[in-house]
Amino acid sequence: MTFAIMQKYVRDIVTVDDAALVTTMRLLAERMKIVVEPTGCLAPAAAFAAAPQWQGRRVGVLLSGGNIDIAAFARFVG
Numbered sequence: 001m002t003f004a005i006m007q008k009y010v011r012d013i014v015t016v017d018d019a020a021l022v023t024t025m026r027l028l029a030e031r032m033k034i035v036v037e038p039t040g041c042l043a044p045a046a047a048f049a050a051a052p053q054w055q056g057r058r059v060g061v062l063l064s065g066g067n068i069d070i071a072a073f074a075r076f077v078g
Contacts, residue, residue: 040065
């Protein structure tokens with residue numbers, strides 16, 4: 001069912017590397033004061049990576065997943 005929905009509505013897929021996830025985790029922690037686990041940063045990291053092609057358009061991004069050990073989080077963003 002999910003694949004059929006994706007075939008109908010998804011126009012493009014943006015990929016990001018691990019470094020982009022960590023950068024996004026740090027940005028969200030520093031600027032927005034929220035804790036998001038690495039996989040929860042996939043959507044905003046992809047949005048930042050593809051930002052030039054979306055300039056002037058409205059883009060919604062979901063943030064999810066605060067399920068990360070605080071010591072691990074500190075290692076990522078520290």
